[in-house]
Amino acid sequence: MPESIVCLEEVDVHLGDASILQNINLSIEAGEFIVILGPNGAGKTTLLKVLLGLVQPTSGRVQVLGASPRRGQREIGYIPQHRDMDAEFGLRGRDLVAFGLDGHRWGIGLPSRSRREKIDRALKEVDALELAEAPFEQLSGGEQKRLLIAQALLTDPHLLLLDEPLADLDLAYQKETVALMDKVCRTRGVTVLLVSHDINPLLQATDRVLFIAHGHAAIGAPDEVITSATLTQLYRSPVEVVHTLGRYFVVGAEI
């Protein structure tokens, strides 16, 4: 029996008075590439935060990598949603990646050869060696994303959580990022949970889809979940799915 990396049983999550997720049951196995879909505010980011130990479920049982979620878990890599940064940080690509290695440790963090080599290796894996010395704020969205992925890989995670990594990226960068994530998932055997608004650019990499709407979730292969019947049930209103030319088009609902 394959090892379960993430396991949720009858999980309810409230934020303040609002019920965000209701009765979520799912089990994700090692090495799977899962895409989390759903409309804005459906609770996709909240689910990631539950797995990271940042949000406590109101009831139910959550197991991540065989234990209850907790902060500071080095086996989980996290790439948060992109934000426009107003502040200037004076950080190079290399400095950002270094956060993944020892950003949580006290002290100044003196440079050393082994530190440099580890960072270089992570940069190389995401094909971003040439960005090492560049000022982070001046890089494009796709380049920043690659550095953030390198940052997340430095701890050798077993589980990678990405919150809308494709948002704000143009098509070429989307393709590149998906290919990179696919490579990381297959060669390292890392389990990937990726939040997106569009399944189409991710189809070739996706094992299963987790669709969240109105607090409920459905999980399964794309052609099982992204169907008129399943989505109509989740959205509680008529939704039509057109599957043609190898792409999914959802009519009557916002993803």
Added chain:
Amino acid sequence: MFEIFSYPFIQNAFLAGSVVAVVAAVLGYFLVVRGLSFAGHALSTIGFAGAAGAVLVGVPPVYGLMTFTVIASLAISLLGRDIRERDIATGVIMILALGFGVLFLSLYHGYAERAYSILFGTVVGISRSDVLLTALSGLGVLACLAAISRPLLFSSFDPELAETRGVPVTFLGGFFLVLVAITISITTQVVGILLIFALLIGPPATALRLLHQPMQVISLAVILGLAYTWLGILLGANSSWPVSFFITAFSFGVYLPVRLLSKRGLKRVEIAFGSERHA
């Protein structure tokens, strides 16, 4: 011009000024990258009320400064976690403190000179024991800052990501503001409360325009801060104009051209004037 160095009060001014310039520049880097410039300004204004209160009850101003700014820094970090909320909370606390400052001043019937020196600094009125106190607290602040610098920078860059990695983000934010409060309290003697920005924000803001590596930015900020302070004291001692005027003039006089001429500044000007060129 340099014979002034034989006077003890000039020596004291240089020593205290140097300590303050270094501490303010290092701390200022984190203040700028955390987007806390306004909180820095507010804390110094709040310090004014504390200093005025101390003068009123007859204790050295630095005690009032420390008390008011430390309490206010804790209040600011507790009240506003979100940036917009924080600015409002900061503003409200600042105005309340200013009100108290006015009250304390009106109740005080001594020399207006005392209030004036709190506002604008009295770098040439510093005693040897002041220098020692400044140096010790400065070293303390730098040591604390060194201990938290890496997780502090991480949590400034992305608080959520830092939190997932086990960084105590909220604690660090509060602790950092307390360090700012202490620094402002000791800096006041040199440039005064109203002009503290010149050393706290000016040098790191200028350095951030020129360099892109934290250690280099901080080093350049320290060099700039020291240069402004030394030149300011030198010119102030040789003229009838106040030292704090020279320090602020240098701080602004260097920041402005750097801001306009640095790559990012130029890009912004190009956009503003509709140039076709793209970087």
